[in-house]
Amino acid sequence: MPVTVIKEELGQSMPPHGPHTVTVHIPGWDTAMLFRKGDKTIHAALKSMYPRFGPTNEAKQLAAAIHPKLSLPETYLCQPFASPDVFAAASEYAFSHWRKEEFKLEPSELLFRVVDIADTRLYVLAYPAAKGPGIMGVWQNLGGGISTRLAEHLLAHIETLAVDSFEASGSDGVAALEKVPETTYLPEGDAHQQIRERIVELLQRVPVGDVAQKVVPADVFLYNTGMAAVYRLHQAMLAVRPGTVVVLGAVFSNTWNLFKETPTRSKHFGRCDAESGVMDKLEEYLAGEQDAGRQVSYVFAEFPSNPILVSIDLKRLRMLADEYGFAVVLDETIGSYSNIDVLPMADVLVTSLTKSFSGYANVMAGSVVVSPSSTLDSLLKSTLTARFRNELFLPDASVLLSNSQDYLPRSTILNRNALTLAKFLLTHSASESSPITGVLYPPMTNTLANYTAHMRPATADFTPGYGCLLSIDFSNAATAKAFYDNLAVYHGPHLGAHRTLAFPFNDAIWGGGADPLTDPDFMYHISYGLRPEQVRVAVGLESEEELVDTFAYALQFAVAAAAAAEK
Structure with missing residues (x-):
């Protein structure tokens, strides 16, 4: 089928346009790099913005x-x-x-x-x-x-x-x-409580294994953004259990910045694939901290990780947490409530409700769910409750609640589209002429068993999958750029939306300076998989055929760029 050309102007959102969209179209690799560098012309053209x-x-x-x-x-x-x-x-x-x-x-x-x-x-x-x-x-x-x-x-x-x-x-x-003058904060409404109830319903839907204690709406705390949820929880966790914050694997860039600058101590284990031995290294680190008279407050991880889709060994992590007494905080935004049940492995879940839960890129929110089975349950909940003041505007909560009503049907399409696209890209990578060097999606990683261990059972109305996010590694920057510049989807940062988005996420978000390859921080992130020649893709609700044809068209230009480089 013919490829539909994206005609949106630089700085516009994906359709339907409106004052509350959270996407922005930044077409082309070079434009994304100018955006990264803070180019005033690019930023002046932004009509929409995350x-x-x-x-x-x-x-x-x-x-x-x-x-x-x-x-x-x-x-x-x-x-x-x-x-x-x-x-x-x-x-x-x-x-x-x-x-x-x-x-x-x-x-x-x-x-x-x-x-x-x-x-x-x-x-x-x-x-x-x-x-x-x-x-x-x-x-x-x-x-x-x-x-x-x-x-x-x-x-x-x-x-x-x-x-x-x-x-x-x-x-x-x-x-x-x-x-400072106090405030009554923003008033809550029925929509806030219904969102809490909706999250509880999804968390308790076909659980993996026996459930010791069921989560209730009072265990759910709502915030105005996903990062606000992470930050507020971070404050509460350090108040309840002071100590080092340990981060496993790739995490969202703002989350990384928050932890990096934490006034206590932080420790990051970047490589977390099946060959990394990360859990052995973590256990050795925990023993060393204990011997030094220090304690770990909590371990934070995304499951799976953004954007390289690695799934850590949660069962081993839970065993270490029980032995050494730290809390486990999991961000399951990428895997999402519909597909995975990781609450039994966690003390706390954090989720960006802006993503798949909303699904239409027109509202922001985040949640914290405290596991009733956690040994920190009572103290952490009381700390969060004492500090909590509502900042989620009622009309935003109402839109979020409405959007979430078709969360499961949308998740079915997102899972299907991403898997179909990942299989197509993997098949393409097997060709000698293909510039694709890796397809990063849970079934294509060596940590698949860690993911499937926590997949929810299938039901008559829903079959769990692997989420909407995948990434593509290319042989070099030239082939990645040739592909991306001819990829007829919306270009920009976001995921879980109704239309497919792509972005040179690592180079644009982590690159920072004029020459990222001279930046020691970026070089560190590259070492465990955040390569600059990588394109992150968040599939939408288009047909499988449309997606495959669109990506096949763009790959022709990448193949041609690779062939030209060999001459």
Whole structure:
């Protein structure tokens, strides 16, 4: 069948367009690299944006309306948040030794203000625009900020804006936290409780093995983004059990940044495939920590990992956790509730509900589920409850709940499409002329047994699979680029959506500087599988035939590039 050309402009979202979409089309390899480098022309063209990557148009409009009321310098930008503890988090982040000197703010430059709009209290960070990279991690890594729907709602009532008398700067903001005006936070509604009940229903659906204690809605905590869920849990875990945070395998870049900068200790084991011996290495590390009088707070892992789809040995990890007393935190976003049952192996699950659970790329949220079988259950739940304030706007919760109603039928199509595409790519890689050197998808890895050990049993209405995400390794950058530049799907970062997305994820997200291959951090990530010549693919709901034809067409250009290089 003929390939459908993507006609969307740079910076637009995938259809259907709207003010609340969380995708952005960044067509072509070179454009993605310019995006990585912060090219102003590229960023100025962005009409849509993944909200944590940068302020959306609605948030920018709201900030622009707030800005003149705060008597800020013209060279300043401001960013509104719904929680007062953003002031402490911003101070800790902005003045950390991790910040690059050229972007590090002076204490007097980071300003804290409070405003009220339509019975909603906002906590505003104001900072010099030129030093934005030194503060943006507060919404990127910590998951803060407000949603497009909340911003749209507040813009409609901007005439009610009132500025509170509270003012502080970075140096005295933390000291003045007790004086920061409190808030009632955002009100919850029936949709919040129904989402909790929906998650419980999915977690208890055809479990793997016997269930000692069933999860209940009170075990589920909802947050405004997936990273907010990770961050809030991280804070609670260190309060309940101080110690080292151990990370296994590839994890999402913002999660990595959060753990890397944790004020306690962190340890990362990058390579976690079946030949890595990682569990033996972890056991040796745990014994060494114990001998040194230190303890591990928790071990964090994605199952399977993004973007290389490795599945760690959860049974061995659980045995080590029981022996050494640490908690196991699993991010099952990629495997997803429908396909896998990993709660018996975990003390806590975190999930980006923005992805497959939502499925339509038009709302953000995250969840934390505390296992009732965990020895930390009571203490951790009470800590999370004491710290919890709702930041998930009710209209966002309502959209999320509506989207989730067809989660299982969508998951059937996503599983089918990804497996069909992975098999096609694997067959292509067997050809001598193929520039594909690896297809990264759970059935094609040497950790398949670890994944299948936790697959849910099939039912009359659903057969579990391996999720929507896969990655393709190419022989070199030229063949990867030739393929990607001719791949007629939407180009950009996201997964679990209704349309297929592809992105040179590693090079664009992890690459950082002008020449990533001189970056020691990126070289480390390359060592365990995050290769720059890799294209990440998140399949959508198209037909299998359309997907195979689209990828076959693009592969012709990669084959031609490989042949030209040999001449």
